[in-house]
Amino acid sequence: MQRRPRRNRRSAAIRNLVRETRLHPSQLILPLFIIDGSNIKIEISSMPGNFRMSLDNLLKEIEEAVELGIESIILFPGVEENLKDSIASYADAEDNFYLKAAVKIKQNFPNIHLISDVAMDPYSSDGHDGLVKNGQILNDETLPILGKMSVAQAKAGFDWLGPSDMMDGRIGYIRETLDLAGYSNTGILAYTAKYASAFYGPFRDALDSAPKAGDKKTYQMDPSNRYEAQIEAELDELEGADVLMVKPALHYLDVISDLKSISNLPIAAYHVSGECAMLTAACQNGWLEYEKAMPEALTSIHRAGADIILTYFAKDFAKFHKAGKV
Numbered sequence: 608m609q610r611r612p613r614r615n616r617r618s619a620a621i622r623n624l625v626r627e628t629r630l631h632p633s634q635l636i637l638p639l640f641i642i643d644g645s646n647i648k649i650e651i652s653s654m655p656g657n658f659r660m661s662l663d664n665l666l667k668e669i670e671e672a673v674e675l676g677i678e679s680i681i682l683f684p685g686v687e688e689n690l691k692d693s694i695a696s697y698a699d700a701e702d703n704f705y706l707k708a709a710v711k712i713k714q715n716f717p718n719i720h721l722i723s724d725v726a727m728d729p730y731s732s733d734g735h736d737g738l739v740k741n742g743q744i745l746n747d748e749t750l751p752i753l754g755k756m757s758v759a760q761a762k763a764g765f766d767w768l769g770p771s772d773m774m775d776g777r778i779g780y781i782r783e784t785l786d787l788a789g790y791s792n793t794g795i796l797a798y799t800a801k802y803a804s805a806f807y808g809p810f811r812d813a814l815d816s817a818p819k820a821g822d823k824k825t826y827q828m829d830p831s832n833r834y835e836a837q838i839e840a841e842l843d844e845l846e847g848a849d850v851l852m853v854k855p856a857l858h859y860l861d862v863i864s865d866l867k868s869i870s871n872l873p874i875a876a877y878h879v880s881g882e883c884a885m886l887t888a889a890c891q892n893g894w895l896e897y898e899k900a901m902p903e904a905l906t907s908i909h910r911a912g913a914d915i916i917l918t919y920f921a922k923d924f925a926k927f928h929k930a931g932k933v
């Protein structure tokens with residue numbers, strides 16, 4: 608035999624030398640859920656270890672994450688039903704708790720890289736990401752609402768904005784609006800290929816943000832489509848995105864790999880709530896070993912081409928990293 612690939616697997620030292628990918632906690636973004644009030648910390652039943660928290664508890668959570676080596680956080684608001692309306696007016700309201708929280712987080716942790724969510728759904732009484740009229744989700748008419756939301760978030764101190772509605776022309780419009788308002792240093796994490804996925808279930812339960820009628824198939828992508836993601840990538844890049852994201856992650860590794868090969872922008876992948884819930888449930892049943900299966904899942908996403916991973920396992924991965932287990 609001329610070739611024996613096993614020679615490169617003979618010892619731990621050799622395996623360490625030839626390892627192609629290494630995931631570091633600084634490449635992870637931890638998603639956190641905030642609700643208004645104080646002294647609240649409610650576990651999300653389908654995502655053990657993840658909570659809806661008021662700001663006081665959230666600050667403690669961030670402190671813990673920072674100590675473990677997490678540097679980036681994406682924050683999602685859970686808004687009370689009576690504050691929602693058809694035009695998402697609470698999104699940039701003066702007393703908006705999400706915006707006030709961002710100010711506090713940046714005061715307490717100036718080095719944290721803080722990322723927002725730009726979409727109507729947390730604030731919309733229709734539960735859709737855009738304006739709804741006669742059952743239609745409007746594209747262009749939603750833009751000014753997202754523009755106002757973006758400027759308010761940039762002003763509050765978010766470092767990257769995450770337009771997540773998968774409608775057309777978002778990146779260009781938000782980029783221009785931010786620049787005109789003097790926020791040219793605020794970045795845009797583009798939800799480039801976000802699929803109409805069944806794996807967002809636990810997230811929507813956590814935030815009560817499921818659509819009241821219909822589904823999101825006229826704006827989020829069809830899970831059957833691979834090449835369409837490249838059209839979205841081209842547009843987001845031209846419109847001024849700083850990072851391109853694929854969502855979900857584990858079920859869309861081909862898409863991650865494609866975008867990595869066609870773009871020189873950093874590629875992010877969102878390991879979503881349902882993907883985490885699957886693994887957690889199997890581990891709780893004793894069917895998988897968490898300490899091995901979880902890092903393998905994250906490594907797969909990185910190996911496929913994601914430079915950045917958003918995952919609810921970020922803290923645990925950082926813990927394992929600190930202990931020298933990964």
Ligand code: PBG
Pocket residue numbers: 724726728729771772806807808809810811878879880881
């Ligand atoms: C919507 C949004 C969703 C998620 C992040 N932002 C849900 C949706 O599109 O309905 C899902 C994240 C997850 O499942 O972890 N603004």
